[in-house]
Amino acid sequence: MEILNALIQGVLLGGLYALFAAGLSLIFGVMRLVNIAHGDLIVLSAYLALVVVQATGLHPFVAALAVVPLMALTGYVLQRVLLNPTLGRDLLSPLLVTFGLSIIIQNALLTHFTADSRRLAAGPIETASLGIGGGLSIGLLPLAMFLAAVAVIVALEFVFSRTSLGRAFRATSDDAEIAQLMGLDRRHVYAMAMALSAAIIAIAGVFLAVRTNFDPSTGPLRLIFGFEAVIIGGLGSLWGTLAGGVVLGVAQALGAQIDPGYQVLAGHIVFFLILVVRPRGLFPRMD
């Protein structure tokens, strides 16, 4: 029974990891940019949510309505001003610039908010749960995170396959030079992709803030979980990213059953095993 319970909790936790990963996957898919600052942007949006909640007294989930567009705007400007000029044949420059950005965000947060860990109170939903029989129950908050992850992936699939923005993403990702000849502005398309990624980052940040304590240094581990989910799932596949998050979440939950200290380690071990057995991930779409 405990194992089954751990499995369920792991699957739901996987939703949060998929939220960490979806924006990362999107950016890599559209412009082959590995955003090292991704985790720190998640933490930045958690702090942004904190500021909004403190200033307005709104519930964190309502505050998200302000945090999401703010982060999307930040993402757009960041891409236009800082990241677009680094994109080219060399993969190293964007890597270094986002690494630098990661350090800047961490230190700016440290200066502003100190190293104290924070948390957003979400009220009764934090402890509410649904009994599903057999002595098992599902926490409402983890369930909400999982459903949010599914909703984000359904929305991204829709954007990619059905909208003109999605076609612009796919065309530019496929061949940016030809896309220019079709009248597409690569700088704008990339900035829109980063805006979308940052909107997902904001959702992940708000969930992070209500689920657990956070401080300015928590970003890099979120980045690693995100990376692992993307790579387990297979590059280029959004549903694969959800599956990757679930695999990671389940591995961590089962590891924690063995010994609480094994939680994070178990995730990394499963990640390495999958890399060995299926180096391209479970559902690869991209070479």
Added chain:
Amino acid sequence: MASVPLLSVSGLVKRYGALLVTDDVSLTLAPGEALGILGPNGAGKTTLFNLIAGTVAPSAGTIMFAGADVTTLRARERCRRGIARSFQIPHPFVGMTIYENVLTGAAFGRGLTERAAQDRCIDVLERTGLIRKANALAGDLTLLERKRLELARALATEPSLLLLDEIAGGLTEAECQSLIGTIRDVRATGVSIIWIEHVVHALLAVVDRMTVLDFGRKIAEGDPQAIMASPEVASIYMGLEDHGGAHG
């Protein structure tokens, strides 16, 4: 011939270090006219297209299009003004269907609304004979279909000038004839064409005028039949004509 040319290229030069790829090329194209460009491999034909389409910046010279100087405009801005090109080696967006490929050109090439772009897309697919394969993935097409897709995607941007780069190359005679028919139909709608081609009989079936490039320089220009009969061109093209099976 109309008094204001659609395209006027003057003194165009492109250097890559010491290599002179385009050497003082000038040419004009009247609205509705079709110009063929001949020349051996390495003559700078494709570079000339890159310069006109805006993917490569010239070292010197000017490009006037529809009465405006477009020399410094980006490729996407030139596309929006009505210059479209196809590539010698087809470059479809391989992860997309034919329909989505063409829709991309229609939606962004002229900034059409989604609805208008869809209508434009259907129209172009019908004209280029791809409508029945609209939902096929572009990565899974035969060479002729890929060439047709190149043409369709370029047409979707509603060009007034269409640059065709060896679009008949590699096709069988029957495929070539069917493509010639499509290109003639395109021309009949008033689109001006510059066509680089080694398959000489295909060119002769469409163009009004012919320009010959060699070592980046324009060495001859004029009536297609006269150009083909000139000894200068014959010496360059002797081998190629046999090779291409042309009988122009």
